[in-house]
Amino acid sequence: MKKLTSYILLLLAPLALTGCWLDDDDDKDVVTVTVFHTSADAPAVNVRLGDEVVVTNADFKQSASTRVSGTRNLFVDARLPDGQTLEVLGPATIMADAENVDAYDVFAIGQVGNDTLEALVISDDLERMDADSVRLRVAHLASAAPAVDVYVTAPDADLAAASPTLTFSYKTVTDALEVPAGDYRVRVTAAGQSDVLFDSGTVPLASGADLLIAAVDNTNHGDAPISLLVESEGTTTELVDADAGAGLRxxxxxxxxxxxxxxxxxxxxxxxxxxxxxxxxxxxxxxGDYASVAAGTTDVAITATGDTNAVVQGSFELGNGMAYTVLAANALADIELLPFTDDARSVATEARLRVIHGAGQAPNVDVYLTAQGSGGIGNASPVLSDVPFGASSCFLAVAEGDYDVYVTVAGTGTVAIGPIPVTLSNGGVYTAIAREASDFGSSGSFTVTGLDDLASPSAP
Structure with missing residues (x-):
């Protein structure tokens, strides 16, 4: 088995990739380059070959491949919330003529917030000894995790009786190893320690598979410092710690x-x-204020305090490693449970804002963000339009700054809520829930509940 070669290239440093295509006359002088976004606090990115954008809007934990012939320069551009892009990695000069290299993997690793973003480039000859085996490469790309021991065992193997399959540290990518197809279990400990930091549970590995398994910083619910990304034939999936459970608020x-x-x-x-x-x-x-509950189907019932008769109840499928906010919303006579999936990942170059329409007595709404103190919505365009009760915007990338939030009746400009002054900072995660005011019965007015980094106990 030929050795894999790897080297580190710093942010904005020149990057040279060399490679050649397989022994196929039709595909001579072509190299496959796969780019992985593994920087937890970095925004979505575009990948360019010269001025040609070949990958658009790749976010954390995503990968994309492109085929390159001749000599081209590869760049990675961060997507900013104002619609602009900023070149952050490159140029990488790709020359498709090196021997014994059939593919390259380019990882964006480190953190933007502490100025450690860089590129890790790995070459691969794609050789294997057995066509029916499972070919594995394993990468430690979790900047916040220690050096680790990795155990790849049968699902029921006693870890105390096992020896580490691999021991390696951050920025290390192993040479390829081959194992028989079957069911396996991946457990990770700090190097030389016995406490399990990550447990994959049972993982089936199919005959003939060629897998790249990358440990990245965990941004899911749960205590594990890492999750695992598994790339196979251009598709990337995530393995979350089997014991993560779900977060519920x-x-x-x-x-x-x-x-x-x-x-x-x-x-x-x-x-x-x-x-x-x-x-x-x-x-x-x-x-991060969540109760940890078992993943799977969960029945939720709400009663008046001290009563045992459900006012409203529902059954929800809670994913392992996922976090959820559940609203008991609408007037009491029509009360219902509204579940929303949360995402607490912080991005260093943007604020992340989610707006939830939780006011059952309000019509569809438009949402505006205007410069603080501007005195109204003026000719501004809404950031969200025609939002119905029970809907969520998911998390929007917003430039940091001081804003006034206005919620208007959809299509009319008639203000129902606002102005509510907010300060949004890069790295912040904000949730605003539209609701009836505490005195709605007499005033008919609406307001906002703030969650996450927008948590505010002062709203009426």
């Missing part, structure tokens, strides 16, 4: 409902959350 968003108790898995025993009042969140409104 509840928000009382029903303006005329009393304080409530929340039960998980049936109304028996003590409630998971007791005495939650409008418009509070539990376990809390701040970023």
């Amino acid at each position: 509840a928000v009382h968003n029903a303006y005329d409902a009393p304080a409530v108790d929340i039960y998980l898995g049936g109304i028996t025993g003590a409630p998971a959350i007791a005495g939650l009042s409008f418009p509070d969140a539990a376990p809390g409104p701040d970023l």
Whole structure:
């Protein structure tokens, strides 16, 4: 087996890739280049060959491949929230004429926030000893994780009786190894330690597979410092720690409902959350305030505090490693549960803002962000249009700054909420939930509940 070659190239340093195509006369002088986005706090990127954009909007944990002939310069451009792009890696001069190299993997690693972003480039000859085996390469790309021991074993193997399959540190990519097809389990410990930091559970590996497995910084729910990206034939999937569980946060968003108790898995025993009042969140409104619950199908029931009769209930499928915010929303007579998937990943070059329409008594709305103190929406265009009750914007990339938030009746410019002054900072994660005001019964007015980095107890 020929050795894989690897080298580190610093941000903005010249990068030279050399490669040649397989022994196929029709594809002579062609190299495959796969670019992986593995920097947890970096924005989405474009990949260019000269002035030609060949990959658009690749986000963290995504990869994309392109075929290159001749000599070309490769660049990676960060996508900024104002629509502009900024060249952050390159130029990489690709010359498709080197021997014994059939593919290159280019990883964007490190962190933007501490100025350690760089490129790790790996060449591969694609050779294998057995066509029916599983060919593996393993990469440590998690900048926040220590040097590790990796155990690749049968699913039921006793770790205490096993020896590490691999021991390596950040920026290391192993040579290829081949194992028989079958079911395996990947467990990771800090080098020389016995406590398991990551456990994949049972993973089936198919005959003939050629896999690149990369450890990246964990941005999911759970205590594991890493998750694993598995790339095969241009498709990347993620393995989350088998014991991660799910994160759950509840928000009382029903303006005329009393304080409530929340039960998980049936109304028996003590409630998971007791005495939650409008418009509070539990376990809390701040970023990372979640109760850890088992992944899988979960029954949620809400009762008036001290009662055992459900006011509303529902069944939700909670993904392992995922986090959720569930609203009890609308008027009491029509109360319903609205689940939303959360994403707490911080991006160093942008603020991330999510707006949820949780006001059941309001029509569809438009949402505006204007310069703070500008005195109204003027001729501004909405950042969100015609949003119905129960809908979420997901997380939008927003330039940092001081803004006024206005929520208007869709298509009319009639202000229903605002101005609400907010300061959005790069790296921040913000959630704004439109709701009825506490005195809605008499005033008919609406306001906003802030969660995550927008958590604000002062809204009425």
